[in-house]
Amino acid sequence: EYVMMGILPYMAEDFNVSISHAGWLISAYALGVCVGAPVVAVFARKWPLKRILYMLMGIFTLASLAIALCPAPAEGSGSGWQFVLMLAFRFLAGTPHGALFGVGAVVADRLADDGNSAFAVAMMCSGMTVANLVGNPLCTFVASTLTWRYIFAFNALWGAFTLLCIVRWIPEMEGLPDHGLKAEFQFLKTLPPWIIFACTVFGNCGVFSWYSYISPTLTGLAGEEMLMPGNTYHNCEFTVGSEYILPAFLGETLVDATDGIEITVTDFTPETVTYETPDVAASLSAWKST
Numbered sequence: 413e414y415v416m417m418g419i420l421p422y423m424a425e426d427f428n429v430s431i432s433h434a435g436w437l438i439s440a441y442a443l444g445v446c447v448g449a450p451v452v453a454v455f456a457r458k459w460p461l462k463r464i465l466y467m468l469m470g471i472f473t474l475a476s477l478a479i480a481l482c483p484a485p486a487e488g489s490g491s492g493w494q495f496v497l498m499l500a501f502r503f504l505a506g507t508p509h510g511a512l513f514g515v516g517a518v519v520a521d522r523l524a525d526d527g528n529s530a531f532a533v534a535m536m537c538s539g540m541t542v543a544n545l546v547g548n549p550l551c552t553f554v555a556s557t558l559t560w561r562y563i564f565a566f567n568a569l570w571g572a573f574t575l576l577c578i579v580r581w582i583p584e585m586e587g588l589p590d591h592g593l594k595a596e597f598q599f600l601k602t603l604p605p606w607i608i609f610a611c612t613v614f615g616n617c618g619v620f621s622w623y624s625y626i627s628p629t630l631t632g633l634a635g636e637e638m639l640m641p642g643n644t645y646h647n648c649e650f651t652v653g654s655e656y657i658l659p660a661f662l663g664e665t666l667v668d669a670t671d672g673i674e675i676t677v678t679d680f681t682p683e684t685v686t687y688e689t690p691d692v693a694a695s696l697s698a699w700k701s702t
Contacts, residue, residue, distance in 0.1 A: 413441060413509065414544055416502075418552030418627050419560045426484045426560075427495045431628045438624050440499045444506025452511035453596050461585040464515050465578050468508035473571030475505035480564035513537065522585060552627070 416423070416438050424434035456464050478501045485492045517533045524532035551563045599605050622629075630648060 413445075413506075413540075414548050414623075415551045415563060416441065417623055417625075418548055419555040419563065420625070421628050421631070422555045422560050423498075427491055427498065428485050428487070428489065429491045429495055431625065433491070433495075435624055436499060437502050438620070440502040441506035441509075442620075444503040445509040447503075448507030449510030449514065451507070452515075454593060457593075457596065458587055458590050460587050461515055461519055462578065462582055464511070464587075465519070465582065466575065468512045468515070469571055469575050469578065472505060472508045472512075473568050473575065475501055476564045476567035476571055479505060480561045480568060518588070519582065519585065523583075 420431060420434050420437070423437060424431050427434070452464065452468075456467070459467075479498065482498045482501055483494050485494050516536050520532040520536040521529045551560075554560075554562055626648070
């Protein structure tokens with residue numbers, strides 16, 4: 413997801429497009445994320461969780477390989493069908509993103525020991541934290557010294573390795589309770605989900621508005637005294653990535669330490685859920701889901 417921010421100028425150069433047009437490669441992935449999760453919820457909700465993981469990682473692996481092998485237009489010929497094809501591959505690569513985190517969180521929760529559920533989910537999500545801290549700067553360095561194609565080729569290899577790990581270590585698990593297609597979206601009748609959506613939308617708009625174009629900004633548009641050589645920009649990405657670590661692990665520590673926000677899965681009908689911690693007892697009207 414985030415690797416494109418660091419290599420955007422190199423992609424724009426290879427596909428003979430402007431930086432702003434190359435930004436569509438970020439938008440295409442984001443659109444895939446938005447489409448993929450609801451599609452999985454509708455069409456794969458009855459599947460065993462392990463089968464869903466197979467499908468999601470398979471799509472990611474094939475899409476990454478397709479990106480690595482995508483042809484580029486000849487130099488000086490202008491942009492053409494190759495860039496449109498790359499947009500399609502980026503969209504396809506984004507479709508497993510949201511669903512993978514959702515299904516992965518459920519699997520991590522089921523595999524965790526009692527009292528370590530939040531830690532297990534945080535460890536699963538920490539893959540993105542490590543990727544932002546180490547992977548993105550390294551990928552930017554590779555793109556600046558070699559080629560961006562190696563990055564996506566590595567993604568494809570890593571995806572294949574992940575599939576093997578799923579085969580080896582993830583046990584068979586039943587799917588989530590199926591209450592019908594309509595029940596999948598019943599929670600949207602309450603206000604809290606919309607508040608969360610709004611926070612997510614506006615928060616990400618703010619982050620991606622500057623981070624998407626941070627590479628050309630720091631290497632070409634900043635004031636003369638602030639310009640960074642392209643081959644040192646990865647140091648800035650390392651700084652940004654380090655900011656993901658503390659919130660991720662602090663959150664899981666606080667949740668596990670409070671012993672507990674426990675949500676018992678019963679039905680998709682609205683009812684009162686009581687959250688009890690050593691310091692707080694609040695009764696909230698919410699929708700229960702797995």
